[in-house]
Amino acid sequence: MSRAISDEATIQWYPGHMAKAMRRLSEDMHLIDVVVEVADARVPEAGTNPVLAKIIGNRPRLLVLSREHVADPALTAEWLADFGSRGRVAIAVDAKERAGVTRLRAAFEKLGEGRRSARAIVLGIPNAGKSTIINAIVGRNVARAEDRAGVTRSRQWFRVGTGLEIMDTAGILVPRIDTPDSQWKLAMIGAVPRARFDAEDIVTRFHRWAIAADPQTRVQSLETFAQSRGFYSRGTILNTHNAAWAYMKDWSDGKFGRMTLETPPEAP
Ligand SMILES: Nc1nc2c(ncn2[C@@H]2O[C@H](COP(=O)(O)OP(=O)(O)O)[C@@H](O)[C@H]2O)c(=O)[nH]1
Ligand SMILES: [Mg+2]
Incomplete structure (x- = not known):
């Protein structure tokens, strides 16, 4: 697999401000305790960015595969098992549907277990479903339309359950486009x-x-x-x-x- 193409091709495909946003995100990570990563259930690999692990270190992390309702159910089950076998906590949801929202909230609240307070951020590539997930977790439409990285310039935090707070603005990840196709x-x-x-x-x-x-x-x-x-x-x-x-x-x-x-x- 070619490594050389990845950076250049990523920059051509995505506006330069996104790479900058990701750098800002890593600088601001000290303000964040737990991370919700969102990826479209139809592309669990291309839709996630392996560099994220470096940015978030060993913070508790939940992977949410969104739009479960349009993904192949058998493959979603395989992917969840695969993530599980690698020690990742992952769920698949239709975040526009009641049962999905309930499972999402339960998984989110688990992230804060054992902590008196924790601040959470939602991260993902463009159109992953980040705003939808924030709104589903908070229970009303609070997510800002525009995604950013740069936690310090974000003002709004919403309390969810006991001790957890979630940021209203999602952080944007640039996909790594070096997987096949x-x-x-x-x-x-x-x-x-x-x-x-x-x-x-x-x-x-x-x-x-x-x-x-x-x-x-x-x-x-x-x-x-x-x-x-x-x-x-x-x-x-x-x-x-x-x-x-x-x-x-x-x-x-x-x-x-x-x-x-x-x-x-x-x-x-
Ligand atoms: N039914 C359904 N629609 C979703 C889901 N996730 C995202 N969407 C839709 O996909 C579009 C983009 O989602 P959005 O949350 O704005 O993505 P963002 O760019 O990552 O913030 C919106 O029209 C959402 O309603 C999901 O789990 N279920
Ligand atoms: Mg959004």
């Missing part, structure tokens, strides 16, 4: 600014992966999708450009079924 995977889950990629290329890569993973897949090619949905320009020309964005939206909404883009490493 991580670029199209991150684009498919909405973690990459739209201006930075070509949707047709991403959808084509996704479709290629889907057929390789399951020759019987009901995932459509971009062309078939465009035809069946009537994406034509001037009557007859297939408009795969517009179709690609609609395709990504449908996929994101789970309309192709529940799918996870990564499988855990084989147990040794």
Whole structure:
């Protein structure tokens, strides 16, 4: 696996302020006692940043796999077992659904166990579900729209349960894009600014992966999708450009079924 590409490619794909935000985050970590990491359940590997471990040291840490309802349930179970086998506390939730919120709160409150007071921050890559998770934990809409890193400039903390406080602004992590195919995977889950990629290329890569993973897949090619949905320009020309964005939206909404883009490493 190439290491050399990672930094440069990351900077091209993500605005420079994000790398800066991550540096600020590590400087401010002394204000934080416990960490909630959020990652989309469809990309448990590409959606997490291994550098995070260095930033947070040995603070208690909970991994929340979000959007469980659109991920493959069997693979989610495998991923949770995999994280568990590596000593990680992880749960998968639909944070927009009552049972998910209840489990999320219970897991969060456990993070504060044995402490008289603890300050928590939610961290994750763009679009991971950070604001949704903060709001679910607090029980109302308190999360600021804009994510930052830089704890010191954040003013609002919300008390949850006994002794725990959670910050209203999530910290942003830059994904590390050196796992195989991580670029199209991150684009498919909405973690990459739209201006930075070509949707047709991403959808084509996704479709290629889907057929390789399951020759019987009901995932459509971009062309078939465009035809069946009537994406034509001037009557007859297939408009795969517009179709690609609609395709990504449908996929994101789970309309192709529940799918996870990564499988855990084989147990040794
Ligand atoms: N149903 C559902 N939607 C989610 C979940 N997590 C995130 N979303 C949706 O995904 C979008 C982005 O989530 P957001 O919390 O803003 O991501 P952030 O950029 O990490 O703060 C929003 O429309 C959320 O409603 C989840 O667990 N379940
Ligand atoms: Mg947000």
